[in-house]
Amino acid sequence: PAADVKVEVLHKPFLCHRRTKWGDMMLVHYEGYLERDGSMFHSTHKHNNGQPMWFTLGIKEALKGWDRGLKDMCVGEKRKLTIPPALAYGKEGKGKIPPESTLIFNIDLLEIRNGPRSHESFQEMDLNDDWKLSKQEVKIYLKNEFEKHGAVVNDTQHDALVEDIFDKEDEDSDGFISAREFTYKHDEL
Numbered sequence: 001p002a003a004d005v006k007v008e009v010l011h012k013p014f015l016c017h018r019r020t021k022w023g024d025m026m027l028v029h030y031e032g033y034l035e036r037d038g039s040m041f042h043s044t045h046k047h048n049n050g051q052p053m054w055f056t057l058g059i060k061e062a063l064k065g066w067d068r069g070l071k072d073m074c075v076g077e078k079r080k081l082t083i084p085p086a087l088a089y090g091k092e093g094k095g096k097i098p099p100e101s102t103l104i105f106n107i108d109l110l111e112i113r114n115g116p117r118s119h120e121s122f123q124e125m126d127l128n129d130d131w132k133l134s135k136q137e138v139k140i141y142l143k144n145e146f147e148k149h150g151a152v153v154n155d156t157q158h159d160a161l162v163e164d165i166f167d168k169e170d171e172d173s174d175g176f177i178s179a180r181e182f183t184y185k186h187d188e189l
């Protein structure tokens with residue numbers, strides 16, 4: 001059988017209010033090393049202008065080994081992942097990483113946010129708890145998200161965005177997006 005990710009918890013916070021799950025956005029600092037000689041190939045502290053990195057868990061946005069090794073993690077937790085080649089860059093390698101390399105990552109979780117298509121996001125948008133989203137509810141959600149991230153709120157732009165979302169999502173054209181219609185198609189939400 002193919003080797004799996006080896007997960008070691010280096011530090012676990014005393015309190016954990018929430019654990020990571022598929023679809024969550026995670027803000028992490030990490031260092032990556034080659035197992036064979038211990039050389040570092042990447043560090044968010046040294047590269048990336050010292051900035052941590054956001055990624056979404058479970059959608060193959062990062063390495064398969066990250067998707068497997070970072071579930072059920074708490075903010076403030078530090079983990080060491082040893083990832084076999086099959087769950088990293090495999091036979092091809094990538095950049096400074098030679099083919100068939102086992103990789104070691106030290107990962108520090110700084111923040112967790114609901115991913116854009118999570119059940120929680122739907123519930124957050126569904127202001128009257130009727131299990132369907134009106135255009136007004138989607139517009140209010142988008143406006144709040146834009147303001148939260150310091151973006152300028154332009155009503156005309158939002159109306160166009162809402163219309164586009166409903167064109168694609170409201171399959172039965174009843175003027176609402178049901179929980180079932182709320183699919184994984186949109187970048188805007």
